[in-house]
Amino acid sequence: MYVVSSEQMRELDRHTIEKIGIPAVALMENAGRVIAEEVLKLCFQKKAGSGWMAEASHGPAASDAALQYGAADGAVRRGVCPPAGAFEAGAAPLRGLGPACPPPVAGDELLPAEAAGQEHWLILAGKGNNGGDGAAAARYLRDAGMRVTLLYAAEPSTLAGEAALQRDAAAALGIPALVHGRDAVDFRAFTGIVDALLGTGSAGAPRGAYADLIRAANASGLPIVAADIPSGLDADTGALHEPCISAEVTVCLAFLKRGLAQYPGAGAAGRVVVRSIGIPASLCRELGIGTYLLTPHVLRTVLDADVARPRSPEGHKGTYGHVLTVGGSRTMSGAGLLATRAALRAGCGLVTWALPASLVLPLSGAAPEVMLAPATDEESGGYWDEASAERVLELAKTRDVLAVGPGLGRFEGDSGWLRRLWEGWDGPMVVDADALNMLSSADGVDAWKVRPGATVLTPHPGEMSRLLGISTAEVQRDRISAATAYAVRHGVTLVLKGARTIVASPDGSAYINTTGTSGMATGGTGDVLTGIIAGLLAQGYSGPGAAALGVWLHGRAGEEAARRRGHPASVLAGDVIDAL
Numbered sequence: 237m238y239v240v241s242s243e244q245m246r247e248l249d250r251h252t253i254e255k256i257g258i259p260a261v262a263l264m265e266n267a268g269r270v271i272a273e274e275v276l277k278l279c280f281q282k283k284a285g286s287g288w289m290a291e292a293s294h295g296p297a298a299s300d301a302a303l304q305y306g307a308a309d310g311a312v313r314r315g316v317c318p319p320a321g322a323f324e325a326g327a328a329p330l331r332g333l334g335p336a337c338p339p340p341v342a343g344d345e346l347l348p349a350e351a352a353g354q355e356h357w358l359i360l361a362g363k364g365n366n367g368g369d370g371a372a373a374a375r376y377l378r379d380a381g382m383r384v385t386l387l388y389a390a391e392p393s394t395l396a397g398e399a400a401l402q403r404d405a406a407a408a409l410g411i412p413a414l415v416h417g418r419d420a421v422d423f424r425a426f427t428g429i430v431d432a433l434l435g436t437g438s439a440g441a442p443r444g445a446y447a448d449l450i451r452a453a454n455a456s457g458l459p460i461v462a463a464d465i466p467s468g469l470d471a472d473t474g475a476l477h478e479p480c481i482s483a484e485v486t487v488c489l490a491f492l493k494r495g496l497a498q499y500p501g502a503g504a505a506g507r508v509v510v511r512s513i514g515i516p517a518s519l520c521r522e523l524g525i526g527t528y529l530l531t532p533h534v535l536r537t538v539l540d541a542d543v544a545r546p547r548s549p550e551g552h553k554g555t556y557g558h559v560l561t562v563g564g565s566r567t568m569s570g571a572g573l574l575a576t577r578a579a580l581r582a583g584c585g586l587v588t589w590a591l592p593a594s595l596v597l598p599l600s601g602a603a604p605e606v607m608l609a610p611a612t613d614e615e616s617g618g619y620w621d622e623a624s625a626e627r628v629l630e631l632a633k634t635r636d637v638l639a640v641g642p643g644l645g646r647f648e649g650d651s652g653w654l655r656r657l658w659e660g661w662d663g664p665m666v667v668d669a670d671a672l673n674m675l676s677s678a679d680g681v682d683a684w685k686v687r688p689g690a691t692v693l694t695p696h697p698g699e700m701s702r703l704l705g706i707s708t709a710e711v712q713r714d715r716i717s718a719a720t721a722y723a724v725r726h727g728v729t730l731v732l733k734g735a736r737t738i739v740a741s742p743d744g745s746a747y748i749n750t751t752g753t754s755g756m757a758t759g760g761t762g763d764v765l766t767g768i769i770a771g772l773l774a775q776g777y778s779g780p781g782a783a784a785l786g787v788w789l790h791g792r793a794g795e796e797a798a799r800r801r802g803h804p805a806s807v808l809a810g811d812v813i814d815a816l
């Protein structure tokens with residue numbers, strides 16, 4: 237699934253209208269229609285969930301709707317909404333039972349007429365095209381049997397172009413139109429709100445009437461369906477302006493906007509449904525859009541990485557590569573162990589763990605599948621030293637991938653030590669934890685050799701802030717840009733961790749992950765990720781492929797660990813490895 241910025245969305249709109257010849261008003265008409273459809277589905281879901289449908293439905297309308305949602309799987313009884321964007325034409329006829337053909341279904345009747353008649357929705361409309369979408373949606377909702385009232389943020393005469401056409405069409409149908417500041421509005425008279433105040437053309441915090449209406453809508457307690465984005469959300473970064481709509485559903489038009497894929501925006505948007513409005517997806521490819529939501533389909537088709545991870549029946553341990561983990565120290569040996577075990581669970585053939593010499597004996601047997609290699613002299617007291625770089629390079633000669641950082645600690649001359657590995661080892665390398673801090677404190681990183689092998693950096697936001705020399709808050713304000721800019725500039729794959737982890741590749745493309753759980757906010761899960769990515773690199777995946785598949789699998793394993801434990805709060809990093 238493509239993820240676009242406002243600027244890219246404008247380009248896609250322009251191209252569709254000017255080059256393909258689809259009139260702007262047709263796009264807006266489609267927008268209005270899909271927004272209305274999602275409102276009707278939400279109403280249906282709420283009615284079905286409340287049991288109203290079962291009690292009140294003796295008439296044909298309710299059974300029509302049930303047919304449309306495929307009642308056979310029990311979805312209607314449980315009040316579960318059908319999959320986003322999926323409209324069933326009708327349930328399959330029951331063969332051999334009853335009439336051969338089901339009765340005709342009114343395809344537009346998404347909500348039984350009786351239920352629609354109980355709804356009265358307030359459509360908040362801005363003066364731009366987002367407001368035009370709202371006016372178009374109002375007509376479809378009215379046509380479905382709902383009462384609707386438009387509330388304009390500005391004098392309706394200020395609407396222009398397609399939005400003015402939609403305003404006039406709604407007025408011609410007699411849809412009541414109120415204007416903020418002129419007409420008194422009691423929000424308690426309504427059953428739901430469509431937020432069509434501000435879309436991708438908005439800039440900065442909502443002003444004046446827009447801010448008043450957003451506050452009133454949030455305070456009303458009514459369900460809010462946002463058109464395209466919640467008003468007040470920065471569509472590019474996911475930052476929330478004050479105030480910002482808190483939506484139950486966001487009907488995102490054409491393509492997912494960046495701000496809906498990142499927190500805190502994802503939280504304000506509620507359930508996000510991306511609906512087509514006639515802008516062809518092939519245009520994204522033509523216009524070079526390279527930001528994606530990370531799905532198994534994107535992994536397979538864009539990154540050549542299959543979540544099924546097929547293995548050759550005749551493969552042997554040599555087929556799947558050998559990882560050298562470089563990490564662990566006296567007070568943080570567990571980090572090295574977690575990365576090492578995770579690499580094995582990710583499916584590589586062999587793992588050797590290089591660690592300070594005095595830790596070898598105490599840790600022998602901690603993971604029987606792992607080989608241990610002393611990387612320092614006995615005197616190091618369980619910590620790393622500058623001289624160990626040569627020994628690590630020697631060990632690396634017979635291994636395929638280096639995973640450097642978990643539990644490493646800092647030591648005298650460590651940035652020079654990292655540079656020795658960076659420039660002396662040409663194969664794939666994962667750089668994490670204190671190795672990232674060594675990189676941050678190194679002088680003149682730009683002069684370091686460009687590595688021929690894949691280089692994957694896995695910072696959390698704090699480590700990213702040190703790499704960029706900006707605050708963590710600044711990193712979080714626009715995570716996609718921060719990750720992409722660094723990856724392109726330094727020719728590395730950069731994994732910016734945290735909820736909705738971003739994988740940025742050196743060619744400028746970026747992938748936003750959606751797997752994972754808050755249960756993974758616990759010490760050691762980052763070390764597990766490092767091991768997984770190293771294990772995948774050893775099996776021959778590209779840097780971006782290993783990083784993206786690794787992040788996806790890591791999140792899925794975290795979800796599974798939370799399920800097994802019964803609560804996310806009880807997940808330990810080791811559980812994530814066990815769930816792989």
Ligand SMILES: NC(=O)C1=CN([C@@H]2O[C@H](COP(=O)(O)OP(=O)(O)OC[C@H]3O[C@@H](n4cnc5c(N)ncnc54)[C@H](OP(=O)(O)O)[C@@H]3O)[C@@H](O)[C@H]2O)[C@@H](O)CC1
Pocket residue numbers: 249260263264267362363364365366367368369433434435436437438439440441442443444446463464465489513
């Ligand atoms: N063909 C297309 O393009 C299609 C577009 N589509 C839809 O259009 C949306 C984009 O529409 P858009 O570009 O007209 O901008 P939009 O989001 O309505 O806001 C602009 C208006 O808001 C105002 N305003 C801005 N910032 C403000 C603030 N902070 N506080 C207060 N006011 C503020 C600004 O006023 P101004 O500052 O210019 O006086 C201007 O009047 C897109 O999200 C999708 O829903 C679909 O119909 C499909 C076809």
Ligand SMILES: Nc1ncnc2c1ncn2[C@@H]1O[C@H](COP(=O)(O)OP(=O)(O)O)[C@@H](O)[C@H]1O
Pocket residue numbers: 696733734735736737751752753754755756757758759760761762763764765790
């Ligand atoms: N709320 C969350 N949702 C999804 N994933 C999360 C969440 N919180 C943390 N994670 C994941 O857990 C891992 C934590 O890594 P990190 O901060 O490096 O921990 P550590 O250094 O203790 O190993 C990252 O992969 C991060 O994306």
Ligand SMILES: [K+]
Pocket residue numbers: 366431432433434435462463464465466467
């Ligand atoms: K909106």
